[in-house]
Amino acid sequence: GIALISIPGAALLARIIDVDPTVAVFEVTGTAIVVLVLMRITRLQWSLDEAFTAVDRQQRYYRAVADNASDSFLILSRTGQVIDGADTVRNLIGYTLGEMIGTTALVYIHPDDRTFAAALLDEALARPGVTVPGEFRVSNSAGKYLWLEVFCTDLSTDPAVGGIVVN
Secondary structure, three states, rough: HHHHHHHHHHHHHHOOOOOHHHHHHHHHHHHHHHHHHHHHHHHHHHHHHHHHHHHHHHHHOOOOOOHHHOOOEEEEEOOOEEEOOOOOOHHHHHHHHHHHHHEEHHHHHHHHHHHHHHHHHHHHHHOOOOEEEEEEEEEEOOOOOEEEEEEEEEEEEOOOEEEEOOO
């Protein structure tokens, strides 16, 4: 609205104070446009900062929920490497998430169950979005094996997840 009335307003002002209307129009409208652009940039930056703050708050919220749940999960790459998960995995098998990231998940599975576990991951990859259940023995940090029931869902095409979710 200000930009629309700035030209006729500048021309009127020039007539009132007896100044060349062309110069007045350029000065007033130029100044108005610069001020409006700066105000818009400031508002956009403020909105962007608010959006980043909201996203950060949501990430911290979901990480806190995941890390304090009674169940746990890992996210595996399509090749079976651990790429993320919840710290609660330590409560189940004694390894921290930091120790597991970058390792192949099959190394934690009992040797007799690895073929089944690999087939389970292959089935999940063959059926994206479908949850595939399974059960096998997993080594804990003390070297003992625990039976775990798992649910694998391939969400590798979901940009928010980017992997196979193993609950």
